[in-house]
Amino acid sequence: MTGGGKTCATRRVPQDGWHKTGENRGATFVDMSADQSETTSNADRTEEVRAAYRRYVELREQVHAGTTSWSTIAEQCFTPDVVFVDPAWGRTEGRDAVATFMDESMAGLDDWTFPEDWTMVDGDRVVSFWWNRLPGTRPDGSPNQAPGVSILHYAGGGRFDHELDILNLAEVMELIAQSGWRPTGPMNAPPDHPDRNTEPPG
Numbered sequence: 001m002t003g004g005g006k007t008c009a010t011r012r013v014p015q016d017g018w019h020k021t022g023e024n025r026g027a028t029f030v031d032m033s034a035d036q037s038e039t040t041s042n043a044d045r046t047e048e049v050r051a052a053y054r055r056y057v058e059l060r061e062q063v064h065a066g067t068t069s070w071s072t073i074a075e076q077c078f079t080p081d082v083v084f085v086d087p088a089w090g091r092t093e094g095r096d097a098v099a100t101f102m103d104e105s106m107a108g109l110d111d112w113t114f115p116e117d118w119t120m121v122d123g124d125r126v127v128s129f130w131w132n133r134l135p136g137t138r139p140d141g142s143p144n145q146a147p148g149v150s151i152l153h154y155a156g157g158g159r160f161d162h163e164l165d166i167l168n169l170a171e172v173m174e175l176i177a178q179s180g181w182r183p184t185g186p187m188n189a190p191p192d193h194p195d196r197n198t199e200p201p202g
Helices: 033-065 070-077 095-105 169-179
Strands: 018-021 028-031 078-086 090-093 116-122 125-137 143-156 159-167
Touching: 033 070, 033 116, 033 125, 033 143, 033 159, 070 078, 070 095, 078 095, 090 095, 125 169, 143 169, 159 169
Parallel strands: 078 159
Antiparallel strands: 018 028, 078 090, 116 125, 125 143, 143 159
């Protein structure tokens, strides 16, 4: 194409994967096949990670609907050596322990929901922004909710081996007080001195 009095050669990648440069100074060929293959592989991996997280969210929605338990998420979405770090309960290691933790920590919160706002995937890392949403609304009509963030690491095979949840517990407690929310049943208290180690499984 022509612009500003100068001619610019349009470069393209032929179907055989070879990229030709320097048309006016002798031909130099660069094999682009490996780069294209790597890009395709990365795209496939990204979609695999997204699909695994979508499955996680689908199961959580089933919990909200009352058709499955929180421990099902651990059983179907986590590796045997998973590490889960909760802002109140701290670090829990191993799938069986995480399954128990999930059921115990969510007791009495049956009317809470956790809608997704946005989710991004970077390699094997998932970052999701979501809401702790209580029943009812504020005086201005907005939901009774406080933000939360989850960071997960994908280990392959449709399973995650690390999850770190982050939220402002002070804000959540203020929200509970302001909304007048009451538990739907007996609740379990987190440990007095939770393990705050956020390291992934060794």
